[in-house]
Amino acid sequence: MTKWLEDHLPKLMLAPSFVAVLVFVYGFIAWTAWVSLTRSRLLPKYEIEGLIQYERLFASPRWDTALNNLYIFGALFIVIAMALGLLMAILLDQNIRTEGAIRTIYLYPMALSMIVTGTAWKWILNPGLGLEAMVKGWGFERFSFNWIVDPDMAIYTVVIAALWQSSGFVMALFLAGLRSVDGEIIKAAQVDGIPTWRIYTAIIIPSMAPIFLSAFIVLAHLAIKSFDLVIALTGGGPGFATDLPATYMYAMAFSRGDIGQAASSAMVMMAVVFAIVVPYLYSELRSQKDD
Amino acid sequence: MKSHVFGAVSGLALVASSAAYAGPEAEVLHWWTSGGEAKSVAVLQEEFAANGGSWTDMPVAGGGGDAAMTALRARVLSGNAPTAVQLKGPAIQEWYEEGVLADISAVAEAEGWADVLPASIAGHMMCEGTWCAAPVNVHRVDWIWANADVLEANGIAMPSSWDEFNAAAQKLQAAGIIPLAHGGQAWQDATVFEAVALGILGADGFHKAFVELDEATLKSDGMKSVFDQMRTLRGFVDPNFPGRDWNLATAMVMNGEAAFQIMGDWAKGEFLAAGKAPGEDFLCASTPGDGFLYNVDSFAMFAVDGSDKMAGQQLLAKLIVGKNFQKVFNLNKGSIPARVDVALDEFDSCAHLSASDMAASNEGGSLLPSYAHGMALRGAQAGAITDVVTAHFNSDMSSEDAVQQLATAVANSM
Numbered sequence: 001m002t003k004w005l006e007d008h009l010p011k012l013m014l015a016p017s018f019v020a021v022l023v024f025v026y027g028f029i030a031w032t033a034w035v036s037l038t039r040s041r042l043l044p045k046y047e048i049e050g051l052i053q054y055e056r057l058f059a060s061p062r063w064d065t066a067l068n069n070l071y072i073f074g075a076l077f078i079v080i081a082m083a084l085g086l087l088m089a090i091l092l093d094q095n096i097r098t099e100g101a102i103r104t105i106y107l108y109p110m111a112l113s114m115i116v117t118g119t120a121w122k123w124i125l126n127p128g129l130g131l132e133a134m135v136k137g138w139g140f141e142r143f144s145f146n147w148i149v150d151p152d153m154a155i156y157t158v159v160i161a162a163l164w165q166s167s168g169f170v171m172a173l174f175l176a177g178l179r180s181v182d183g184e185i186i187k188a189a190q191v192d193g194i195p196t197w198r199i200y201t202a203i204i205i206p207s208m209a210p211i212f213l214s215a216f217i218v219l220a221h222l223a224i225k226s227f228d229l230v231i232a233l234t235g236g237g238p239g240f241a242t243d244l245p246a247t248y249m250y251a252m253a254f255s256r257g258d259i260g261q262a263a264s265s266a267m268v269m270m271a272v273v274f275a276i277v278v279p280y281l282y283s284e285l286r287s288q289k290d291d
Numbered sequence: 292m293k294s295h296v297f298g299a300v301s302g303l304a305l306v307a308s309s310a311a312y313a314g315p316e317a318e319v320l321h322w323w324t325s326g327g328e329a330k331s332v333a334v335l336q337e338e339f340a341a342n343g344g345s346w347t348d349m350p351v352a353g354g355g356g357d358a359a360m361t362a363l364r365a366r367v368l369s370g371n372a373p374t375a376v377q378l379k380g381p382a383i384q385e386w387y388e389e390g391v392l393a394d395i396s397a398v399a400e401a402e403g404w405a406d407v408l409p410a411s412i413a414g415h416m417m418c419e420g421t422w423c424a425a426p427v428n429v430h431r432v433d434w435i436w437a438n439a440d441v442l443e444a445n446g447i448a449m450p451s452s453w454d455e456f457n458a459a460a461q462k463l464q465a466a467g468i469i470p471l472a473h474g475g476q477a478w479q480d481a482t483v484f485e486a487v488a489l490g491i492l493g494a495d496g497f498h499k500a501f502v503e504l505d506e507a508t509l510k511s512d513g514m515k516s517v518f519d520q521m522r523t524l525r526g527f528v529d530p531n532f533p534g535r536d537w538n539l540a541t542a543m544v545m546n547g548e549a550a551f552q553i554m555g556d557w558a559k560g561e562f563l564a565a566g567k568a569p570g571e572d573f574l575c576a577s578t579p580g581d582g583f584l585y586n587v588d589s590f591a592m593f594a595v596d597g598s599d600k601m602a603g604q605q606l607l608a609k610l611i612v613g614k615n616f617q618k619v620f621n622l623n624k625g626s627i628p629a630r631v632d633v634a635l636d637e638f639d640s641c642a643h644l645s646a647s648d649m650a651a652s653n654e655g656g657s658l659l660p661s662y663a664h665g666m667a668l669r670g671a672q673a674g675a676i677t678d679v680v681t682a683h684f685n686s687d688m689s690s691e692d693a694v695q696q697l698a699t700a701v702a703n704s705m
Contacts (some may be wrong), residue, residue, distance in 0.1 A: 128531035239685030270692035
């Protein structure tokens with residue numbers, strides 16, 4: 001009996017969460033896929049009608065904008081947040097005196113919710129209230145920083161606010177990574193007279209590959225599910241210039257009573273996530289096995 | 292065997308529920324939770340209690356009703372719909388098609404609703420010939436509000452055509468005043484757009500475009516002129532408008548920073564709350580052109596079981612359209628009563644104008660549903676139009692491209 005328990009206890013312990021994930025994650029993904037093939041409006045219907053919702057989706061200029069915004073926002077956000085985070089981590093790693101205080105300061109934005117970040121940046125970036133008005137008040141009458149009211153530039157303000165929020169967190173991740181590198185190797189390299197930047201690019205950064213993976217995964221899912229930041233910062237505007245797939249889906253499902261359309265946009269979002277994350281995970285996991 | 296037991300139990304439950312009849316009961320789902328609105332609902336609640344009913348309040352705030360609609364969906368799917376739900380326009384018909392609305396024709400006929408409601412508004416309350424909803428108020432959407440002092444100082448009268456408006460706006464701009472206070476949110480762009488469309492296309496054209504979705508009208512030269520005028524208006528708003536809330540735009544008119552605002556009569560509530568007097572501090576007029584765009588709030592009645600709930604529903608419907616509630620509620624909310632036989636002595640001059648215009652438009656056939664506020668079209672179609680309107684207003688899209696996109700978007704939303 002004890003033997004049986006010993007063998008099966010892990011499985012028994014995992015069973016409830018396994019069932020929960022099966023139903024609430026994969027079950028609902030299947031449900032959404034089904035609904036995306038129907039003509040559901042206010043309430044879900046279950047008669048399959050084919051790919052009509054996807055045809056409507058890709059004919060919609062608003063969805064085009066939303067998907068483009070996701071690419072722009074996702075790429076800039078992930079790349080810049082990792083670069084900034086790494087840079088700050090390396091600078092902090094130089095045995096400076098007030099490291100604790102500075103680390104806390106950079107990490108603090110993470111303690112705020114995206115809604116607060118969005119609202120604060122909405123005021124900072126507002127040409128009549130924030131930065132532009134302040135600099136003009138100093139006497140630089142021709143200064144202009146009106147990205148948030150410019151449909152072509154507004155998406156970049158979302159990137160700015162998201163970077164402010166998340167770079168500190170990426171920095172903390174990288175800092176932990178830098179500290180985990182074996183000091184003996186670095187000392188050996190220093191003894192050999194290798195310049196510091198070479199030590200970083202050739203030894204330390206390559207040995208932090210798993211940290212890059214974690215940072216990428218965290219940032220990628222933050223980017224794809226971004227919703228509250230856009231709602232608070234621009235409300236999707238001007239017009240729908242800063243719509244993201246998540247805000248598009250919300251508008252269809254909850255404001256317009258077009259559940260089929262919302263379901264099809266959710267499926268496309270999921271496909272985008274898979275397309276980016278799965279190959280990356282695959283290559284990372286395989287190269288780890290080879291080691 | 293099992294089904295027998297089940298039958299017996301539910302039979303018992305039926306007996307029990309009818310034995311425990313405790314008077315009319317109603318559960319009411321709404322999103323009137325802010326100051327003046329909450330006060331207005333409390334009036335109905337008190338009146339309901341005074342008639343022996345017990346009221347279960349179900350306020351769901353947030354998202355301009357989006358949150359409430361989500362709650363409603365969950366309740367209907369679980370087979371436990373509330374007695375009455377704040378719903379309006381074609382959404383009532385949409386829910387009717389899902390087969391979940393009740394028939395309250397008995398009350399409506401006993402109370403003679405057909406005689407006291409304007410025909411086009413009554414039409415929204417009927418589902419295939421039976422009454423299924425009760426109207427609460429009539430908001431007029433095509434209003435233009437102005438700061439009286441600013442107009443006087445610049446020698447400008449309330450404009451009666453869009454050309455006059457444009458001329459006045461240029462004069463104001465030269466004097467360093469923002470001609471049009473506007474908030475760049477999609478629904479506000481749509482509100483201005485439909486006021487312009489009514490003025491330029493006329494009542495028939497408006498009906499063809501935004502009720503019948505007639506493709507030829509959507510692509511017509513008239514519609515191009517509407518977009519041209521929108522482009523002109525874009526030049527009259529300050530550069531800082533995107534994302535601004537409507538009440539902040541109203542405040543700009545109030546403090547003289549801007550001269551005009553095009554907005555529904557909920558803006559009047561802002562003026563009044565700030566202690567401004569209609570006719571003296573601020574002026575109200577219909578936007579240039581003939582017609583009347585209405586936004587009617589109503590309660591749709593959902594199918595419920597049990598005699599106490601049904602009695603509650605009937606009582607509620609009767610009270611909502613009753614003269615007393617229609618008067619008190621609308622005094623609080625800034626709108627006018629939906630029934631035409633309520634004395635308007637206590638209402639202000641803007642409400643009088645609204646009521647007389649409504650009566651005139653009703654006779655002239657130009658009493659039209661607002662598309663921007665979900666009275667004319669279903670969510671998907673209205674949303675498709677708004678997407679084009681706001682994209683045009685916030686970019687340098689040409690009017691030709693705009694009408695083309697409009698027709699495509701509408702076709703794609705079907």
